[in-house]
Amino acid sequence: MINRNIRVSLLGLCVLLLSSFALAQQLSPRDDPAQQRVEPFQVFDNLYYVGAKWVSAWVLETDQGLILFDSLYGDLVDIAIDGIRALGMDPNDIRYVIVTHAHFDHIGGAKRMQDEFGAVVMMTEADWQMTEVEPIYQAYPKPRRHLTVGNGSSLNLGRTRLSFFQTPGHTPGVLSTRFTVYDDGYPHTAFMFGGVGLNFSGVERTEMYIDSVKRLMGMGDIEVNVPNHEGSGDVFERYELLKQRRDGDAHPFVDPESYEAWLEILLINAEDKLQQEQAAAAN
Numbered sequence: 001m002i003n004r005n006i007r008v009s010l011l012g013l014c015v016l017l018l019s020s021f022a023l024a025q026q027l028s029p030r031d032d033p034a035q036q037r038v039e040p041f042q043v044f045d046n047l048y049y050v051g052a053k054w055v056s057a058w059v060l061e062t063d064q065g066l067i068l069f070d071s072l073y074g075d076l077v078d079i080a081i082d083g084i085r086a087l088g089m090d091p092n093d094i095r096y097v098i099v100t101h102a103h104f105d106h107i108g109g110a111k112r113m114q115d116e117f118g119a120v121v122m123m124t125e126a127d128w129q130m131t132e133v134e135p136i137y138q139a140y141p142k143p144r145r146h147l148t149v150g151n152g153s154s155l156n157l158g159r160t161r162l163s164f165f166q167t168p169g170h171t172p173g174v175l176s177t178r179f180t181v182y183d184d185g186y187p188h189t190a191f192m193f194g195g196v197g198l199n200f201s202g203v204e205r206t207e208m209y210i211d212s213v214k215r216l217m218g219m220g221d222i223e224v225n226v227p228n229h230e231g232s233g234d235v236f237e238r239y240e241l242l243k244q245r246r247d248g249d250a251h252p253f254v255d256p257e258s259y260e261a262w263l264e265i266l267l268i269n270a271e272d273k274l275q276q277e278q279a280a281a282a283n
């Protein structure tokens with residue numbers, strides 16, 4: 001009788017262990033490619049969205065190959081690779097991967113791009129250094145150190161030129177990029193701010209972030225916001241408008257006013273955060 005009870009409770013324990021193992025294996029909605037898949041789409045003559053729902057990846061097409069902005073992570077990397085193929089391009093043509101910052105959701109697929117397609121990964125020195133220490137949020141395969149870029153760096157690929165800016169705050173080495181997109185041959189100045197979220201702490205870092213946002217505000221000539229999380233630029237909403245666009249309509253992504261207004265909001269939020277942090281530090 002005692003033996004049987006032990007056996008029953010052992011069986012119960014096994015079931016419990018197995019089910020908790022299954023739970024641990026279940027992907028969160030953010031990490032699940034089935035829930036994150038977005039059909040890739042073209043936004044400008046030379047710019048395509050190949051990202052997931054919550055985190056973006058963009059392809060800039062040049063006459064000498066492709067430049068990929070951010071690499072997604074985990075199983076979501078397939079979304080970018082499949083997307084490039086679905087759009088009629090070849091992932092083997094990815095020459096560079098520009099990693100906006102070294103958090104898993106942007107850097108996670110970088111090593112795969114190096115290994116499978118021979119892409120060169122670009123990041124700032126400060127964020128390369130982040131790859132040497134324990135990741136804050138989620139682990140990822142560490143890319144080999146390739147190119148280091150920062151303020152004043154640029155990249156020429158064929159006739160395409162990109163200018164880089166180190167805009168720290170979100171991480172110590174957020175990388176932002178300025179480039180040109182074309183709407184039926186007509187050029188527009190685009191910008192990718194590489195680290196928007198305020199999920200970091202400390203007066204010094206918040207001051208860095210505020211400086212970065214002010215520098216972006218000072219540029220004054222950006223017409224197109226290309227965000228690394230779609231929500232930072234209403235990418236999907238604008239794409240719906242783009243699909244309905246008729247001859248003579250403005251391009252819904254060419255919207256300098258809303259870009260400026262967005263930067264104002266980022267600044268206000270960061271200044272609030274700074275006040276709270278300064279008050280907490282004084283206590």
Ligand SMILES: [Zn+2]
Binds near residue numbers: 103170195197
């Ligand atoms: Zn981040």
